[in-house]
Amino acid sequence: MSAEFLDFLTHKYAYVAVGEFKPGQFAEAQRLYEKAVSTYKQGFKGAFLLQKPGTDEGIAVIMWEKLEDMEANQNEIYQKLLAEMTPLFVKPPKTDFYEICSEIDGFSEE
Template structure:
């Protein structure tokens, strides 16, 4: 058995997109609303904005792809429907597996 077999890997759903001018703040509120619907397997979410633009990246961590899919419920779909018209074009989305995690050394 390989050491990697002992590690439990997380998965990240990454979406990269650009909102219509001035729509980032509205999209941010909808993003927060969507994240609040997540339950089992959800490990954290980050929304990044390129300064001075309406471009952003969403990174949402999950325990497994199955749990990620299970959280795409009716409430989530409803919020996503409201968010999609705010984009200049549909965002590029990819699921990645976390293969290396480095945390800072805690100071004493």
């Protein structure tokens, strides 16, 4: 089998965090999230931060080539930013990992 075909069969992973921030803290949490994500290198495949309209509830989705890549990117800067973000939550977010089974790109300009 070709390397390209094997790459196609390799599934990426998503780290998903669902949480609620204290009133008025979403913008600060977004700033810290974007700063943390900007430090990611090896295996990082993209990220989304979603906010339920009119609330301080959100979902963070970070895509990785392999689960080990996320661990490799948890450097000192990441730890500092996480420590700054933790008190902004109402309660700790629910987090989990998911295997990406389908990936459909609808953003092409044709």
